[in-house]
Amino acid sequence: MFYQTKTKSAALAFLVISGIIYAIFTGYFGREMVIEAAILAILAMSLDMVAGYGGMVSLCHGAIFGLGAYIFGILTAMLGLSPFLALPIAISVTALFGFAVGGVTSKTSGIFFIMTTLAFGQMVYVIIFDARSLGGDDGMSGIPRMDLSLIGLDMNDSLTFGIFVILAAALVYLLIAAILRAGFGRSLVGLRSNETRMRALGMAIWKYKATSFAISGGIAGLAGALAAQHTMFISPSMLVWTVSGEALVVVILGGLGTLIGPAFGAVLFVFLKHEVSEFTNYWHLIVGTVLIITVVMGNKGIYGQLEHMIDNWLHKKQGRISLAKEDNHA
Amino acid sequence: MLEALGLCKTFGALRVTNDVSFSLEKGERRVILGPNGAGKTTLFNLLVGELEPTAGTVQLNGDDVTRAGVEARAQMGLARSYQKNNLFDQLTVRENLALAVATATGKSAWFRKDTLKDAEINRIIVDVAAQVALSDHLDLAVESAPYGVRRQLEVGLALATGPSVLLMDEPTSGVGPEMIKAFHTLLKTLPENLTMLIIEHDMDLALDVADRVTVLNYGEVVFEGTPDETRSSPLVEEIYLGGWDSHA
Known part of the structure; x- marks a missing residue:
């Protein structure tokens, strides 16, 4: 079950504050890294919601991410719609797509579930890749950012956009945390733990799987729309299945089923990608090694392991305080 | 019937x-x-x-x-208990019962309220736990619970749906x-x-x-x-x- 522990709250505050401070004091390249990490964190948290808490390991979240970017791009750059309208439409369409994926795959599990999600993702990729009107392999440019000049914010400024994306990631965390703490989220954990029993208790499994996938898909779509605004350019490479694979790596690196862990994973992934690639092209090798170490060390991920250690320490400390109080009363 | x-x-x-x-x-x-x-x-x-x-x-x-x-x-x-324990092993006894009660009462679809903090659900959990002698084990993790507790919970889960x-x-x-x-x-x-x-x-x-x-x-x-x-x-x-x- 998901509990918003003090450790999780502290970790969220740490990520948001340190991200903003880093964005303020670093240069343009550093801010680009912060934005990339925050967008990846949103995608990874959306994946963790269904994979970590619902037990549905998806290989189509990359495609949903790309779909969100394309819907936003088509509506703004091609049809001239306001980004303020395009963003909720992109989220809605990707949520609908997520609902369809979740509904259709609700009777499958394990490797069959994974492969079916992959098939859904590849379908979207192929359709967009083959669409000449969308630029095909060349992609699409000229995608605008949301205009917040009315409230005095210049979104074309990398610092403003960076802080906006960090805050968006924090809001996404709070939204998913609220859902996981509510009846729906608790049931999702029950589904992951024992689907047969949940069905025997009277749960209409497909509705919960489809709805959770819709929410997760909508959030992945939001990440895609933000990515489109970040680079102002989109291409089919955003929908390739390896994007889903990378998101899954980020989730496992940070800690599957910890929610805030994938945000840490995103920061580490982006850091390794950019810093290590300065020295070698084989930066994936380093990420792979870190991933293997993380999994072998206990499968909790980097944040998960840290949280486990901190919670144990707090538990012991609390135990000692209780014992001391009992001694004083005696 | x-x-x-x-x-x-x-x-x-x-x-x-x-x-x-x-x-x-x-x-x-x-x-x-x-x-x-x-x-x-x-x-x-x-x-x-x-x-x-x-x-x-x-x-x-x-x-x-x-x-x-x-x-x-x-x-x-219609509720059933299983011959071989079929529980939510990673959760506590209370969380197990809460899932059963929430599903049966339709509160599992709540998006805003925490079922673990719901007064009605907690009242039913306490009643069922008393029926199957689990009152002292509510916060026990099922995976580390003795076999007898797991067996009682198996029946408790079926009872918790109010069949x-x-x-x-x-x-x-x-x-x-x-x-x-x-x-x-x-x-x-x-x-x-x-x-x-x-x-x-x-x-x-x-x-x-x-x-x-x-x-x-x-x-x-x-x-x-x-x-x-x-x-x-x-x-x-x-x-x-x-x-x-x-x-x-």
Whole structure:
């Protein structure tokens, strides 16, 4: 079950504050890294919601991410719609797509579930890749950012956009945390733990799987729309299945089923990608090694392991305080 | 309340359930007896919808539910406990019960309120925990709980849904005499309007709680009667001594 522990709250505050401070004091390249990490964190948290808490390991979240970017791009750059309208439409369409994926795959599990999600993702990729009107392999440019000049914010400024994306990631965390703490989220954990029993208790499994996938898909779509605004350019490479694979790596690196862990994973992934690639092209090798170490060390991920250690320490400390109080009363 | 009419189930050439018919009245306690491999658990699976019958129908509260899914029958008030514990192992006893209560009350679809903090759900959890003697174990992680606690929780999960028909598959399987006694007391104290179908190997317990007894052998109903008729039946005695074979 998901509990918003003090450790999780502290970790969220740490990520948001340190991200903003880093964005303020670093240069343009550093801010680009912060934005990339925050967008990846949103995608990874959306994946963790269904994979970590619902037990549905998806290989189509990359495609949903790309779909969100394309819907936003088509509506703004091609049809001239306001980004303020395009963003909720992109989220809605990707949520609908997520609902369809979740509904259709609700009777499958394990490797069959994974492969079916992959098939859904590849379908979207192929359709967009083959669409000449969308630029095909060349992609699409000229995608605008949301205009917040009315409230005095210049979104074309990398610092403003960076802080906006960090805050968006924090809001996404709070939204998913609220859902996981509510009846729906608790049931999702029950589904992951024992689907047969949940069905025997009277749960209409497909509705919960489809709805959770819709929410997760909508959030992945939001990440895609933000990515489109970040680079102002989109291409089919955003929908390739390896994007889903990378998101899954980020989730496992940070800690599957910890929610805030994938945000840490995103920061580490982006850091390794950019810093290590300065020295070698084989930066994936380093990420792979870190991933293997993380999994072998206990499968909790980097944040998960840290949280486990901190919670144990707090538990012991609390135990000692209780014992001391009992001694004083005696 | 619950009626089986000519239920059959075959797996390839093997006929596991053969033309089984019976009817449970509201509040009736029916015990299913039979040797290992008699098809008792298969019959349960057919009744709750985990298996689809090859022939025959299942009626619940007068409705034909033969093609209805497991969840639909559960929503109509049919609950079951399993022969082998089928719990939410990574969760605590309280969280297990909360899932059952929330699902049964429709609160599992809440997007804003925490079911673990809901007063009504917590009241039901406390009641059910008291019924199955789990009050002192609510915060115990199921994966580290003793077998007896897990067995009690198995029945507790079914009870927590507030069923009108309860199917219990060997609730005392693998537990000691003290716990059998506790289950015995529990079965006697459950609401009178609760209809129960119980698979049980402990004859003393079975014949004490039952209004009627159905005996299965090789997937067929070979005997049906009151506990007294069961006690005095040479056929039932023979089956339990292991020498009877209808196919011989």
